[in-house]
Amino acid sequence: MRAGKDAGGRLRGRARTFLRLHGHALFSSLGDLWRAPLMTCMTLMVIAVTLALPLTFYLTLANLQRLSGGLEESWKVSLYLDPKLDEKQAAPLLARLRKQPAVAAVHLIGKEAGLMDFRRHSGFGEVLEALPENPLPVVIEVTPHPRWENPQRLAELVAAWEKIPQVDFVQWNMRWLQRLKGWLQLAERGVAGLGALLSLTVLLVVGNTIRLELENRHEEIEVMKLLGATHRFIRRPFIYSGFWYGSTGGLMALILAWLLSAVMRAPAKSLAALYGAAFDIEFLSLPEVLAFAGFSVVLGVSGAWLVVTRHLWRLRI
């Protein structure tokens, strides 16, 4: 009973010492940063801008991806027939297509129906009024069988349809959607690469700032070692400096990126309205904000850790 009590007391004592040492490091590092406000502010701005850059790219990309995801994943293929053909002349082709195993459904859009559609959506209705006759072709809309819902198989199908003499050209929504996705994937790689490079920059900026601080306090560190300080004790306030640089810089980057997205919100909205779409720029979600903040802290702390550990390792007393 008594032994248990003693052990509990020892543990509490150890916890108190631990908290005291960390509390001291936390506030002494904050005090050190506060004593050189200009230098600290400049370093923080460099970190903030460096982090805000990939963050903004990421936001832009995420919003574009959301936009492309909102586009209906349509596998429908439109066959635009020769404008000289009318609905009646298109009927045999329609029947032939319907029999193909790759075709699930066909739908014929006549010249008149096409005209009405065009009037409704394009806003160029008056232009058509001025024309002597309806210039629109007959269109056959083909819905492929689910087994052909694959870009490569569909491409083969489309190539075959393009060879049909009555067909003027084939429009395939999936194709440009695929291309857009390809571009976005490429941009994603680019943003990831850029993010990695700029993260490395933050690591170096924090590391270099801490290195200067170490050099300024070289004598003090030597004295502390002679007074029996462990490497951990000496390292601790510098690690906390790294923590402050990472967290504050990350927070500032978040604010910068948020301001930028707020500025772009209204023009993006009105641009989307022109396309008849409702689109709103979205900022990071809460988990994303937390992940970003955590990552910034990790960058700051590891930059500091690397530099201090190397410095202490080279100190030979």
Add this chain to the structure above:
Amino acid sequence: MLQFDQVTKSYPGSGDVLRGVSFQIERGEMVFVSGHSGAGKSTLLRLTALMERPTRGAILLNGQNVGRLPNRKIPFVRRRLGLIFQDYRLIHDRTVYDNVAMPLLIAGFGPEETDHRTRAALNKVGLAGFERRYPVTLSGGEQQRVGIARAIVTRPPMILADEPTGNLDPDLSLEIMAMFREFNQVGVTMLIVSHDQALVSRFAGRVLHLERGRLVE
């Protein structure tokens, strides 16, 4: 308490600084190390404070061979030594109080204990009321007394002083030495390096005389 056994220290390019030095210091002794500059006095002290490792031989501190101690254990040995330097080695952007309290902070003492011991140490060296001052505003003698307060604040069983009066005038030197004798009278083992023969001879104590790296009794 402290034992050197056939200790040799050589630096690449400058040969042996200490050659086969052997001596033993008992608990509660007051020992001076004298000799001309370059005789190896400072090296002897640096070896004892674990700032250097011996090339050959053993250094025993409380029966522990500290010459072969792994680096990570060195801090804990140093906490049981009080170090005093010729150039005081104070931290200039900290107050007198913070300088003296530093070893307690490092050893993880609580705030009340730290405050109590720091004020007691400052009292002992006659610097009560200097807590908020910065080292640069103090005279050389006062700075050295801050250094001494810092060395005794953890109440170490042994104090090592490297030319503690090297930068002070004779009166101040005597004052400092008298302080050391006081510590010694309450049981602290003192190892004092000094090239000042006249000063050393005024105090009753064993003298280890070094000449070109060898001990001459």
